[in-house]
Amino acid sequence: MLIELEKVAPFPLPTKIVQESEIWGADISFPPKSASLLSAQSGMGKSTLLHLIYGLRKDFSGKVLINGQDTRDIPHQNWENVRKTSISMVFQDLRLFPHLSARDNILLIPTQNETIPAMEEMADRLGMSPFLDHKVSTLSHGQRQRIAIIRALSKPFQLLLLDEPFSHLDEANQLQASLLIQEITERNGASMILSSLGTTPPLNFDHQYSL
């Protein structure tokens, strides 16, 4: 999936930040099957950019194009389909359902990705097998992050958006999660955009951008 940004600048972002950014106000493209890292401190608009690509915000100037189509022209119903089958995302605030079990959270997706390993296997690789039947509200933030990663990988996608997915993971867990993400993204032939707070996760990136 090809993502292109044409002089995109979100409205609430201060002009100074926009002028100093490699992304805001520039013409950037994220080619298919590529892995990109967005690196910046807090408040620079990492989540905003991912939300713009995911179609959650429309308060920006410039253009965001998905496979050549302006996201503003994508009808509401088509966005539902895009999120169901083409773009998957790990949100910074995870957006899990705390009253459901980890297993239910992973399974509660509109369409299952048929090319991925079984849920139990992914949970095992991330050390989450013992917690699958626990309510999410009882898990630590790091555990929740791993559940959110498994859920995002369980959906079919051509683009994976990850918003600070490892912020509460230790190095060993980051490595395991990175390996799983890399493997499934490659298997899907998908591209990936990951944001981080300045650190570089143990993944192979084709492009690195500083916001």
Place this chain on the structure above:
Amino acid sequence: MAVFQKKRLQRCLQVAGPRKELTIASLGCLLGSTLLLLAVQLYQDINHYLEQNEGPKNYFTMNKKVEGGALVNLGKKDESFSPEELQAIQALEGVKRIGGFKRNQFPVTVYIWPTGKVGLGSAAKADLFFESIPDAFLDFVPKEWKWEENATLVPIMVPKFYLDLWNFGLAPSRVEYPSLSTEAATGMPIEIFIGRQRTTTLDGRFVAFSKRINSVLVPESFLAWANKKFAEPAKDDFFFLWKDSVIDGPPRSRSQLLEMVDEPAFSSWEISPLGDPAKKVPASSLLSSSKKKPQPSRIILEIMDTPSAALLQFIEENHYELNREFPEQDFLKKAMSGLFLGIAAVGGLLSILSIATFASSFRLLVSKASVHSRNLLLLGFSEKEITSVFFFRFLRLFTWNLSLSVLLGLFCNYVMMNQVKEFGIVLSPWLYANSLLFLGLYSFCFLAVNRLVIKNAVQELTA
């Protein structure tokens, strides 16, 4: 969507609804739909009843107004229509045809034996009258409706509501009288006594029950024969006989006077009518005056539709009375229409309030689950899928309500059925096809409105 996925979605969006509002809405829905169902059911029952017991729509009887007290009317003022009057009525706009009622000119007493056998049990005894009209005015002509001289049985037709009066008025108040079906009533032997001294006895039988003519009818041929044979002289057929300017003995009838015509002094005698003894005329004038042909005092009219303005004006001007047969049907219809409208109005109002309360409750419910709903939409679930979760919850509640209201409606119907049975109104114990159709339409409206409300509430989450 797979069943498991649906259940997971329902679990995910399971939030406590506003209990008080939902209870009020459910109660409103239960009562509203029960009342509406009862109204629809009642409407059909009553229509069914009225169809079966429909009085004539375009048959009316007409007579001259009877005025004054009993003493005044003992004078037997002539209330019959003259041939000219009948001609004028026939010529009125909207009148298709008219027919005169003929009545008996002799006293009649009947003994009705409800047990089916003369002499067995108690007989219902009554002084009665007979009338006849041309067969063309009968609502139907029963096959027994013929009478020839020397026939053993006199067929009698009475209004259907006489039987109802018997069953629901007389029979319950008298242990010796059983309730009668139509078949049983037609099997009752009737003794007909004719004359003040009951000198002649005939056998009679109810052969049919009319829904059009409000009278005790016998065939025209019988009444013509009986009047000829048993008629008592009318009052105006009696005269005082004057011999040498002195009244001679008691008043004599026309036939008695005619028997005296061969007496030598007959030509010198005089007569005067009973009502005016001073108005003397020669007795020989009887020979030239013929007996007045009796005219009907009550006529039946068949009209095109409702009485025309010309007919009503004519009636008013001539002090006639126009009676529609069985007017109680109109009263029943009006009473039932009022009852139907009342129940339907209350039921409709409750239902509308219930729809509004459900709508606001489910908006609140969607709003309470808005965080989870939004997250599900971000995961790629469609608005339709989210809407269906809330709608399914409403549907479950509504189905319970509707099922209970059907049961409650059937129970109320059963109670009403037993209550009105005493009045001869038979209600269906089951729902009519139209009632089911109504329930379908009612449910569709209820569900469509609430689905729209839920859909809009879900759409607002992404706006």
